Amino acid sequence: MTKTLKRPEVLSPAGTLEKLKVAVDYGADAVFIGGQAYGLRSRAGNFTPDQMREGIAYAHARGAKVYVAANMITHEGNEAGAGEWFRELRDMEIDAVIVSDPALIMIASTDAPGLEIHLSTQASATNYETFEFWKELGLTRVVLAREVTMAEVAEIRKRTNVEIEAFVHGAMCISYSGRCVLSNHMSHRDANRGGCSQSCRWKYDLYEMPFGQERRSLKGEIPEEYSMSSVDMCMIENIPDLIENGVDSLKIEGRMKSIHYVSTVTNCYKAAVDAYLESPAKFEAIKQDLIDELWKVAQRELATGFYYNTPTENEQLFGARRKIPEYKFVAEVVSFDEATMTATIRQRNVLHEGDQIEFYGPGFRHFETTIQDLHTADGDKIDRAPNPMELLTITVPEKVYAGDMVRACKSGLINLYKEDGASMTVRA
Template identity: 85%
Template structure:
């Protein structure tokens, strides 16, 4: 008898109400958001209670869930008001909160009983014993530390019934499970209370310090200023192993990313899960398309984090970029008149008559065409549209749907390393 595989949840980031709706429309089974307190993304478009309520209603009407990140490390006084905040979230139907600080866990469990609690990756759970510890405290899910490898993940799954949420895509923190004080020292912004200034992403000078002599900058003698910046994680071609090892939730990082990013990455992981559960052969048939799709959205270079090996210099952003996305997000479809084959689109970036573009939508739908019969919001023909958020109309050769996204195909620098490692510039 063949093994029955559990369908993992595709969990997408939602920094704003718009992104929440886009993520769900593009296949997310759940989204995680930030409220206006107790989270770690103070610069994200965090949700007011009114927005939270609207987002929960939108998600639940479509069979999706909403989780709120409340994963800050509290200092004395930071926890004030948390009990009432958790109760309000519970009463509006929130599915779970994501917490790392034991103080907030105790407050939530005691003052908002019935609200499900998930343990944040910031708590650095790397073994099944810690999963069992949190289970005894009433937590139902643990977000795996990003430093856990695939063999360890498999062993944890065998030894605990607690739900496993694991990161599969997005930014990697240079510090252990995000617990960093570099930002505190460099910019006096507390990374563990929502103020991270991403000091690891800055460029630094590198010095030679001969004993007893003046330090000497060696800037210009290395490909790039000294950096601690990690590449992004991408596990799209390893989704079969995540499913086989019983991961319950596939987590995509990026609450501060664009709707282009959210729609593209969610679409890919949803398609990957659907394909593999249909058959391994179906997944193999679309795997390269999924990988190519990932490179149509702005991001850093990609690697598999700690899942298969300890990251080396190849998982750091040293030297010239080895690959650069060649697509630019330019708009989304607002309406489509099938009798006239005319789409009304909302512009997000410059659009020119004759531009080669790609339309894509939920369900991994794609087609390429050129911008034809471009008209402004007054219905007048134009050659170039450069007013952000303007409503435009164009003629299309096939049907599109409201919510479909549009990319322009841009030339860019690609393949910036030869096989021998020498730097080279090639224009697409």
């Protein structure tokens, strides 16, 4: 008897209204956003109520859902006004709120009945008993702690029918599910109330401290100043395991990342899910293309987090970078004239006549070309365009669509660290 696999949603980050629309256009089944209160990304472009309404309307019209992160840990007084805020979210038809603090969960349940509540990864859920506890309180989904293994995912799925949401791509916190006070100590910014300064990503000095003598800085004498910075998570090769083990939502981290990042990563994970559900052979056929595509966006090195083993020094940012992206985001397509095969693009980075570029769009569409007939919007011929957000026109060999993105190859910047004459491999 053939096992019927459930299609997991691809859940993408949306730090701004622009990113929300890009994520939905590039295949996200759902997006998560932040409001102007109760979230953990105070520096993201958090949504005003009017922007939320516009984003919800845009997503719902295209069959996608919108979740709001309200996952801060409240101190005395922080919860003031939460009931009214949750009611406002419910009434504007937000699909769910993502919460970690029991006080906010209680307020959302009692003051905004009918509003769906998901448990944030900040609550560190690592076993099925925890799932069942939150189910008793009315929650419908739990976002797994990043420390959960794939074997534990399988066991949780067997023992509970609560929806499982799991991170599949993006930054890894050095502390247990984000429960960190390093930022509070180092910069007086509360990580659990939205102000994390990512102190773990800083470079630190090392000191020699002989007994009874003045300490001496070893700066310049040691090869590495990073102490705690982890590589990013990437589960693109392991989508079959997540689907087979019944994960309901594949979550991509990165509300502060660019539209280039959001569009590329969403496109890849959507293509991976579609391919595997069509057939394992189809997934295997495109797997390397997916890996190569993900390396076209700015990110740290990649690994699989805690899913298969405990991270070692290879999952930390020590030594020379073993691999870096080769491409930069240079433009997005605004319109296309099929009669003249001319694309109007909005520039995001410096462009030159003759640059090697790649167009890509939703549905994992790609083609490469060179910039030809570069003109300003007024029709003036130019050979260099240095001004961001300027409208330009170029001739293209294939049809493109509004919303397609344009990359340029940064030749010469690839940096594969050599050890004993051989390239070190990067686990993905």
